[in-house]
Amino acid sequence: MERYDLLYRLYDEFDVETLREHQSFVDLFPPVDSRVALEHWEDASDELDLLKSEIRDALPGGATFAEIAAHADRETAFTALDLHAKYGRAVNALVLDVDETLRSAGGTDNEIPRETLHVLTTLHDAGVPIVICTGQTLENVKGFMIQGLGNELVHSGAFSIVYESGNGVFTPGHGSRTKRLLYEELDESVRGVFDDVRSRVLPESPEDVRRGCHLQGNEFNVTLKPNFETGSADAEAVIDDGLVHLIDLLGAVVVERADVEVGGGEGDDPPKSDAPAERGATWARAHYASADPEIREVLEASAAEGGTAVDPTALADVPEPVAALFDRIDVGYYRGDAAEITSLELDKVAGVEAALDVLDVRDPFLLVMGDSKSDLRVMEWAAERGSGIAAAPEHASADVLSHVLARDELVFDRGASARTLRTAYVLNLLARLE
Structure with a gap:
């Protein structure tokens, strides 16, 4: 006491x-x-x-x-002391999402606040490595982190960027290990699906998607972004349409790549030439609707407006080679912001593990901050191993908030990520008193 x-x-x-x-x-x-x-x-x-x-x-x-x-104010200091009493450890690395976590379009003009940047610098100077873990491209993240934190910190050897949700890791100052392209370790069956979808997604899209979306300049993931203000009604509408198109195209490509026999519908003798694509789309809708309730909601809304309905019974008919590829590819939906496909073998957890390896963080005890499903996977990974604490903004997804509230209740206001970072800083100061 x-x-x-x-x-x-x-x-x-x-x-x-x-x-x-x-x-x-x-x-x-x-x-x-x-x-x-x-x-x-x-x-x-x-x-x-x-x-x-x-x-x-x-x-x-x-x-x-x-x-x-x-x-730290009184509340922050006592929160840190409670964490020290519970875990008895200092944070030895930060794992931080950017959008709607470090910065928020709703409260910070989509810039990382100066206070947050200063606390990050303070933690870094105290010997805590920083891992930025984001779905964005490397060049974009590297640019605004150098602008905010300075070139010296980013190239200090204690700073890493996990980009495109785990497809690559960039850790300046580590020679041949500075840039690790994790997606190159995937086999051709998966890489080929991504290549085909990327080359076809806009040319074969409906006109509203082709005009209202652009492809984010990823090295591997296929990400549709709106040509409208993020979160606006126009952005929501075009990303919803883009999601439906992306799932349908993914189904068609997987059927082609899996090279399975696909019959036509009733009365098709011989089968229609586009029957494989249609059947692949049906299977893809059923698979991804069953995996994610938000995706199911978008697909059902599209069906109500004249699109093709989701057929849950189609799951029983999916050939094993098609199902095997679906099980290795994730579809991500971020309302009014993005629709994308990613590899389930290369999520943020894989990227964080690779970053910590390069940074030589052994026996990690992390502060993981994020707002989305991809961040939740890192939080759960750390929790399962007793390797950290989790924090989230108040507007994070329901699943993320549920996890954070059940653990240590580290929920912060929109645009106020500095408060939680200060908690970690005080926790480390208290651990130093041992």
């Missing part, structure tokens, strides 16, 4: 709010060419040192508690 008593003393007996305000001002002070502004910064820095010295002199382990007070 000693640490709890010391934290109570810290927040009850000292002016920690003023201390924290000075620390924030000193840390986030913008570079300006003004003598008056510089003098103001120097005064705040001197006052900060004075407030910290009072804590250092009054409490056992005072230097650590002064640092805690400078970076």
